[in-house]
Amino acid sequence: MATEARSFAAVAGDNLDAVHAYLLYLTGDRSAAEDLTAETFEKAFRIWKRYDPRRASARTWLCQIARTTALDHFRAEERRRRREGTYALAERGEAEDPCFGEGFSPELEGALRSLSAAEREVIALRVILELDGESSARLLGISPTACSTRLSRALQKLQEKVVSDVLA
Amino acid sequence: MSLPDLIDERFEELARELRSATPAAPAELRARVRALSSGAPEPRAVRLPRRRRLGLALAALLTVAVAGSALIYGFVTSGPSEERAKGPAIALESRAAGAAATDQAAPGSVQRGVILPPSRTRLQDYRARIRIRVSGLEALSRVTARAMRIARRLGGFVASVDYGAPGGREGDAELILRIPTAHVQEAILSFSELGTFVAQQVSIRDAQRRVDDLGARIAGRRGAIARLEVRLRDDALTSEERARLQRQLAGERSGLARLARARQGALERGRLSTVSLSLTTRAPAVVEKLDRRGRVERSLDGAAGVLAREASITLYAVIVAGPALLLAAVAVLLAGVRRRRVERRLLEPR
Numbered sequence: 084m085a086t087e088a089r090s091f092a093a094v095a096g097d098n099l100d101a102v103h104a105y106l107l108y109l110t111g112d113r114s115a116a117e118d119l120t121a122e123t124f125e126k127a128f129r130i131w132k133r134y135d136p137r138r139a140s141a142r143t144w145l146c147q148i149a150r151t152t153a154l155d156h157f158r159a160e161e162r163r164r165r166r167e168g169t170y171a172l173a174e175r176g177e178a179e180d181p182c183f184g185e186g187f188s189p190e191l192e193g194a195l196r197s198l199s200a201a202e203r204e205v206i207a208l209r210v211i212l213e214l215d216g217e218s219s220a221r222l223l224g225i226s227p228t229a230c231s232t233r234l235s236r237a238l239q240k241l242q243e244k245v246v247s248d249v250l251a
Numbered sequence: 252m253s254l255p256d257l258i259d260e261r262f263e264e265l266a267r268e269l270r271s272a273t274p275a276a277p278a279e280l281r282a283r284v285r286a287l288s289s290g291a292p293e294p295r296a297v298r299l300p301r302r303r304r305l306g307l308a309l310a311a312l313l314t315v316a317v318a319g320s321a322l323i324y325g326f327v328t329s330g331p332s333e334e335r336a337k338g339p340a341i342a343l344e345s346r347a348a349g350a351a352a353t354d355q356a357a358p359g360s361v362q363r364g365v366i367l368p369p370s371r372t373r374l375q376d377y378r379a380r381i382r383i384r385v386s387g388l389e390a391l392s393r394v395t396a397r398a399m400r401i402a403r404r405l406g407g408f409v410a411s412v413d414y415g416a417p418g419g420r421e422g423d424a425e426l427i428l429r430i431p432t433a434h435v436q437e438a439i440l441s442f443s444e445l446g447t448f449v450a451q452q453v454s455i456r457d458a459q460r461r462v463d464d465l466g467a468r469i470a471g472r473r474g475a476i477a478r479l480e481v482r483l484r485d486d487a488l489t490s491e492e493r494a495r496l497q498r499q500l501a502g503e504r505s506g507l508a509r510l511a512r513a514r515q516g517a518l519e520r521g522r523l524s525t526v527s528l529s530l531t532t533r534a535p536a537v538v539e540k541l542d543r544r545g546r547v548e549r550s551l552d553g554a555a556g557v558l559a560r561e562a563s564i565t566l567y568a569v570i571v572a573g574p575a576l577l578l579a580a581v582a583v584l585l586a587g588v589r590r591r592r593v594e595r596r597l598l599e600p601r
Contacts, residue, residue, distance in 0.1 A: 092285070092289060095287070096284075099276045100274075100275050117277065120280055120284075128287055158597065182274075183272075184273065185272055187268075191269075199599040201598035206269065210270060211269060238266070239262075
């Protein structure tokens with residue numbers, strides 16, 4: 084099985100936007116997504132020698148690292164909130180700048196924000212990054228069927244929210 | 252362009268809109284990652300991870316070693332078929348042919364094996380099992396009586412005798428004899444001359460250490476008893492203190508008595524060896540059937556036997572380790588469940 088050995092720089096260049104978009108959808112916070120993206124590539128750089136392209140594509144591998152990084156971030160945030168008794172997420176929700184896409188309508192932006200991180204995550208992986216069902220399921224740690232169901236529900240919810248906001 | 256694996260085409264337009272404005276990484280982030288990447292080493296040629304290579308090599312080596320050792324064992328033990336007929340059976344045959352089959356075996360004409368001598372300096376638990384064949388029921392009765400006399404002559408005694416001659420044609424006698432260890436070699440030699448020697452088994456276990464250990468503990472108890480007696484002579488003791496010390500003294504004396512009995516028992520066991528003497532009139536059932544198979548076939552049989560034993564040992568190990576492995580598997584499962592629960596909580600806040 085011949086595998087083209089690519090440099091880390093080439094892989095990083097090709098997948099930076101994808102990883103950033105994934106983290107943006109996952110966190111719903113632009114500045115957090117940027118920090119976590121940088122952290123993801125730092126981690127990937129450290130373990131680049133262990134990457135085996137036969138096991139997963141570079142994009143899937145990077146997204147796995149990004150997911151772990153984001154979950155660590157959420158845990159830290161949860162501990163911080165418990166200590167401080169504040170709800171940082173609620174504060175972030177009040178950001179006015181568009182977060183998920185520059186050309187999105189306010190209704191779509193709001194609808195995306197109303198989804199949970201898990202719902203946005205599956206949309207990011209399957210729709211934005213166009214990962215196949217199997218890779219996405221493996222990344223999420225669920226079965227392909229469960230992944231498909233989660234995506235369907237997330238898109239359904241998003242669509243309903245957009246429509247109801249437009250009508251409102 | 253339709254999206255792969257989507258359930259419903261209703262979402263196609265929504266998905267198109269989502270993808271139309273995919274946010275790009277800002278320039279500052281791009282510069283950071285580029286700076287990071289510039290120092291990255293070129294990847295090596297794609298190979299299996301080092302651990303996996305090592306694991307595969309080890310597995311291959313183990314397989315070769317197991318199969319090789321089985322084959323070597325099979326080959327070594329598959330010797331020419333004629334050799335199989337040697338040993339005690341041939342010795343017995345030649346003895347029967349060369350001399351009258353009496354209950355007196357000519358000394359040295361039969362392979363008796365080595366009679367392990369007991370130690371002169373250390374107490375030992377010496378046990379021997381000997382099997383002798385005699386010519387008939389009359390000889391069986393005579394030899395049984397002689398064996399008992401030998402034991403008594405050497406300072407020992409007969410612990411038990413089990414004599415049987417069902418059907419009146421063949422008979423067996425099982426004797427358990429306690430012989431002073433200092434004379435056990437002489438006893439075994441005498442027994443082996445009572446008939447045709449068939450088999451012998453000796454086991455020796457050191458008993459001195461236990462006796463020494465008990466002796467030390469007895470000395471310790473005696474010291475404790477002496478100290479308690481001295482304290483009890485004190486007139487200034489209160490009645491409660493005196494009662495407590497007396498109880499303690501009684502306990503120490505009782506313990507001393509137990510240790511003394513244990514030491515005496517150990518000394519007896521070391522002083523007297525146990526000889527199990529089996530006498531029989533029965534002829535051997537089979538005089539070593541000659542194996543006419545080829546060497547390769549015998550080797551493979553031997554190898555198969557070794558592999559079967561190795562498999563049964565492995566199975567035993569798996570059975571013994573089974574509960575632990577099961578617990579480990581359950582722990583891993585529970586850890587996975589817990590991890591997913593935590594992730595759900597983080598990604599789907601209520």
